Amino acid sequence: MMNNQKQSLLTILFVGATMTTPLVAQDLQTALQDVEAERYTKAEQTLTKLATSSPTAENQFYLGYYYLRSGQPDKAKAIFEKGAAADAKNQLNNVGLAGVALAKKDRSTAKSLIDNAVAQTKSKDEAVLIRAGEMYTLSDQTNDPAEALRLLTLAQEKDKKGEHKDEIEMLMGDAYFLKNDGGNAITKYENALAAKPTLAEANYKIGRLYLRGKNYAKAQEFFKLAIQNDPEFSPTYRAYADALANSRAYKAAATNYELFIQKSGTTDPELLLDVARYKFLAQDYQGAVTYLDQLKGKINNPIIDRMYGWAYSALGKNQEAVEALNRFISTAPQKVMVDDYKYLGRAQAKLGTPEGDSLGIMNLEKAAPQDTTENLYREIAKTYYDDKKYDKAAEYYAKTIKNDKKPLNNDYLFNGLANYQYGFRVGRDTTAAPMDTAQIRIGRQTYFLRADSAFAQMAQQVEKTAGETYPLAYYYRGQSTYYAYPSAISLSTGAAVPFYEKFIELANAETDAAKKQSYQKNLITSYKFLASYNLAKKDDAKAKEYFNKVLELDPNDADVKKALEGPKPAAAPAKPAATPATKAPVKKKVADK
Incomplete structure (x- = not known):
């Protein structure tokens, strides 16, 4: 002044x-x-x-x-x-x-x-x-x-x-x-x-006015002028850092705040703590820890434990992160915010222990409804999916999609996969309540139909971009639709047919050799289903056509060879003379999972 x-x-x-x-x-x-x-x-x-x-x-x-x-x-x-x-x-x-x-x-x-x-x-x-x-x-x-x-x-x-x-x-x-x-x-x-x-202070204070008005670009213009007037006028760098941080230019913000520290010569622990904050925002987590280390014994501020916890969590030092954040939460409960539970939950989930997974999910769930910057339901869902707890993964991928203005394609994909995987576990999940046959049938149908819906949404999202497709979305739609009902019903209605056919069309149109090769097993399953479907319709010629397509991909497929050969005629008795054996129908085959 x-x-x-x-x-x-x-x-x-x-x-x-x-x-x-x-x-x-x-x-x-x-x-x-x-x-x-x-x-x-x-x-x-x-x-x-x-x-x-x-x-x-x-x-x-x-x-x-x-x-x-x-x-x-x-x-x-x-x-x-x-x-x-x-x-x-x-x-x-x-x-x-x-x-x-x-x-x-x-x-x-x-x-x-x-x-x-x-x-x-x-x-x-x-x-x-x-x-x-x-x-x-x-x-x-x-x-x-x-x-x-x-x-x-x-x-x-x-x-x-x-x-x-x-x-x-x-x-x-x-x-x-x-x-x-x-x-x-x-x-x-x-x-x-x-x-x-050449009065640097004047340009600095004009910039400060624009900063207060949240016109960050204009503020930066005047801070640059102030630095040109006098590169040693340190307050400019602090305000410039603030304007940059509000423009999400965190790395430049950290650099300018460090210049403020250097040019002012301050050793004020609170200001050094600000540098650590900027370093963290710039994703220079080790740099943040370095500044925090300088404050040991110099400042009695529980925020230091918060910053250590956040930085250690980002650095993958999960045990240290858990200890620091638990310390902070216990000593300053009135200052706890959403991000504290977020970083604590992330660190706990990465400890690699059942207790860590459980506590991690608990803390992420505390943070998820209030976090406006990240969709934490996605992290919870991934934790459950990685632990093969597919029913919970499906539940949280659904929450991920519901709570995101622009869900990712992978949200739909993994929602589909989680429901699909759990469909096979219905009635066999030892952690779930016992189920009778009717409940198992309804449960399986529910999960497989949810999977089909998720894969349909994924295909729709991908295809919004011109020329983009995801063939496997149709493959899994076929699989989900098939397994949602008893085999006889699925083969009778043919509800899965258009999805398998669409997958085959897209997979065969693939020009990338590596991708096309990766679809081979899925193509075999699709051809086998279509063969079985045509056998159920008594269209043996069409069924044979699909079986032959399987052999083109896998000439040694024993099941298909056996289906094409049909049963061998029985040995003729010595007396009376043998009569021609009646040709048995080709055994119906169903698709693999």
Whole structure:
């Protein structure tokens, strides 16, 4: 909130000083630039040295000002009191004490101190007016932008030559920023730029306004200008990182936040924790862990355990992730959010133990209904499918599809496969309640028909893209339709026929040799079904045609050879003379699974 150009004001403050004034003023100007750029360590060193070597009221004020700006109000108060005692007529330190009162949310004391300082200087001291106006803008919570503007307007009236124009305009912009008056704030910052075209702080603060308005692209434009003005002005990099992160450019955001850390020289653990957050968002999980390791023993913040847990989960260090997240959830239950259960569930599910699978699914289920960024039902379904718990997998793939605006083709595929696989287990699943014959028949039919529906949806989704097909969707539609009913009924109705025929058509049209080869077993099954279907219709010629197609793919198929040969004639008895044997019908064959 202070600009980089303090020379004119410093001249006012140091009238009558010794011959060392130019050097002291230069050091002070550099230190104030460091404060504004949040290079607090350097600023403290310079201002402490000045206040020690030349303990004037002004030097005490600026040391206290550093402490106030760096978030250390108690230290600031002690220094301001020392400065006020050094020169009772100098009102700057009383203005500083008002800033401390505002930081401590004591408005009445702050107002009394500022009003008295302005009155004592008869509203004519530009330095007092400027600093008093600034104090009313420093706190996000306890501020008074209207009073700040009144005081700064008085200062502006005294600044006949415009020597402090850029600084006053910047502070007025800050006051309008607090009033949520973006238009006037930008005007004031632009006025400051007109007075000093290379003022990085002005472009930074215009960018900050656009950032607050969620116009991230425009914000980035001004942050880039600020960096061109002054590559060492560190606050720009922090705000730029925020704008980039909100544009999902996480890697660039992490890079810029690290630049903020480097250029400010901060060792503040909370800011280092922010770097870890950005590293995580950039999927630099090891980088996040590296920053977290620097915070051990320096910060008592349970969020560290959360970050460790998330990063370890992403790195596949699942046991460490489980331990860290369980620690976080137990120590800070009021801060637990959806993602904590998500990453804990993922880590538990990958432990490779039955207990881990169970707990993992439990925690993913907690997160799934509230997670708006990922469809966690898909992960739960996959866990069940991998564990061959096909009934539960089918249930959760159905939830995946229901809770996704754009389900994946594979969601339909695995929903179909899970239902299909469990159809064969109905009545044989030892984890399910016992079933009688009728219940088994109905259960099998339910799962196979659900499978058919899922494969139909998958085929439809794939074929929305011109020229795209998935032949196996039709194969599994045929299989599901066949197994949904007793064999005799399926062969009688022929409901599965069009699906097998469509699969055969698409598979034979495949131009990729490897893919075509992969369909061979499915083609054999399809031909066998069609042969059996035609036998049931008593169309032996058509059945033979399909059996021969099987032999083209597998000349050694014993079942088909036997079906084509028919039964051998019985041996003729010695007496009476043998009569020709009656030709038996070809044995009907059904498709393999």
